[in-house]
Amino acid sequence: MQLVGYLDSPYVRRTAITMRLLGIDYQHRELSIFRQYDEFRALHPSVKVPLLILDDGTKLIDSNLIIDYLQTQVARRSLMPPGAPEYREALRVTGLALVGMEKVVQLIYEAQHRPEQCRHEPWKQRIIQQFEGSVDLLEQAVAAVEAPSWLHGPGLCQSDIATAVLWRFMQHNSQVDADAGRWPALAAFSHRAEALPEFMACPLSG
Amino acid sequence: MQLVGYLDSPYVRRTAITMRLLGIDYQHRELSIFRQYDEFRALHPSVKVPLLILDDGTKLIDSNLIIDYLQTQVARRSLMPPGAPEYREALRVTGLALVGMEKVVQLIYEAQHRPEQCRHEPWKQRIIQQFEGSVDLLEQAVAAVEAPSWLHGPGLCQSDIATAVLWRFMQHNSQVDADAGRWPALAAFSHRAEALPEFMACPLSG
Structure with missing residues (x-):
């Protein structure tokens, strides 16, 4: 099985971490949907990551x-x-994390994939508001968790993976606020998750 | 249970049709993420549809x-x-239909939610290429289906719902080509699906 895409995509990273937690062997192929658009398109016309190619x-x-x-x-x-x-x-929590990822991606597209005169400030402000509101709800959900427990008990669930992956993705991108002072529970939660071998084996890459 | 969002969103419509096919009772609440942004935001800060509110x-x-x-x-x-x-x-097929939906939504955002001078033609062309390549693969998948069968046999599956919902959404939006001459199998497939009571009960609305 081949997982295609860079780990700087939170969608690729949540998939890779899931595979490791499930003990599924895979080959990781780094291919960029921007820098290697034509090569990616020859592989799949959607030019979307992650792409999973089965045997x-x-x-x-x-x-x-x-x-x-x-x-x-x-x-x-x-x-x-x-x-x-x-x-x-x-x-519920996974949905909040997914919308957080989507909004950061939209902000990256706005800032990095269109010339300055084609950016639209009201659109950006709308996305930031949607993003921050969702992250506030995530912070509430995570605030009740005490180590060594995760969100729903001793084992890592999809909601834990998505939440931790979102926080690391936020830190990696200057488009959004990722201030540990504003969201302290998320910062502490991420710190714990990123120390796990499955997370460490999937570091962000560009 | 309350399903919030207009049926002109393919994500709302696939959810509504799923509920009807599963025989799940729900109340449908039409609220726009654009025209009623503040009201929606008070309900959920992500301002995303569909939103499902449980009892x-x-x-x-x-x-x-x-x-x-x-x-x-x-x-x-x-x-x-x-x-x-x-x-x-x-x-596989559901993934293709979902990326189709996403690309039409991105084109609508580009054309309708930013002033003309803030639109970026290369971005639009990239999305159209991703969109058309994915729809071509969907056409191939559907071309092998003969009535009264659906994609995977006699019963409607998530892939059937997503595919038919995407085609109707394409027809509803002038941003993309939805030419039955180019994609005849999808057009015929949609025609059959839209005649089902569960689809007829969920007409597109704006």
């Missing part, structure tokens, strides 16, 4: 669907809490 | 996660084919 050549896109495949078809084990209220809470 | 007040975002919740926690029945190769193919 028979089947190509899957969308990190949620790829993670579904890995959990249900490969590992046959889910990184979601088994109890109903915890499962629901894990979905 | 206890819990709020879930992201259509993939909401559909996961509906299938695993509410209906306890999945609209995914049971066999492994079909399940994988359903994920």
Whole structure:
């Protein structure tokens, strides 16, 4: 199995960390959707990361669907809490983290992939507001967690992965505020997660 | 349960159709993330659709996660084919349809939510190329289907819903080509799907 994309994408990184936590072997292929657009396009016309290429050549896109495949078809084990209220809470928190990732990506596109005169400040302000509101809710969710527990107990779940990956992604990008003073629980949570071998094996790259 | 968002969002519409196919009762609340931004923001700071508000007040975002919740926690029945190769193919096709939706949304944002001088033609052309390449792959996937079968057999799956919803969304938006002459299998497939009561009960609205 081949996972295509740089780990500076939070969607690639959450997928890679999931594979490691599930014990799934994979080959990591770094290919940029911007610097190597034509090469990537020859591989898949969506030019989206992550791209998962299965051993028979089947190509899957969308990190949620790829993670579904890995959990249900490969590992046959889910990184979601088994109890109903915890499962629901894990979905709620994962949704907040995903919207956080999306908003940072939109800000990067705005700042780095269009000339200065084509940027639109009201659009940027709207995205920042959506981003900060979602991160505030994440901070609330994480504030109740005490080490060594994770969000839903002793084991790492999809919501833990997505939350920690978002925070590291925020730190990596100057487009957004990633001030530990404003979001102290998230900063401490990320610090713990990034010390795990599965996270350390998937460092951000550009 | 309350599903918030207009059905002109393909993400809202795929969720609504999923709920109807699963026989899940819900109240539909039309609220615009643009025209009613402040009201929406008071409801959820991400200002994202769909938003699913559960009876206890819990709020879930992201259509993939909401559909996961509906299938695993509410209906306890999945609209995914049971066999492994079909399940994988359903994920592959759903991924293509999701990227199609995303690209149309990006084109709408470019054309409708920034002044003309802030639009960036190379960005638009990149998105159109990603969009058309993905839709070409969808056309191939659907071309092999013969009525009354759907993509993976007699029952409607998530890949069928996403594919049909994307095509209708394309027709609804002048930003992209939705020419039945170019993509005849998708046009015919959509025609069949839109005649189903679950699709007819969820008409596009603006």
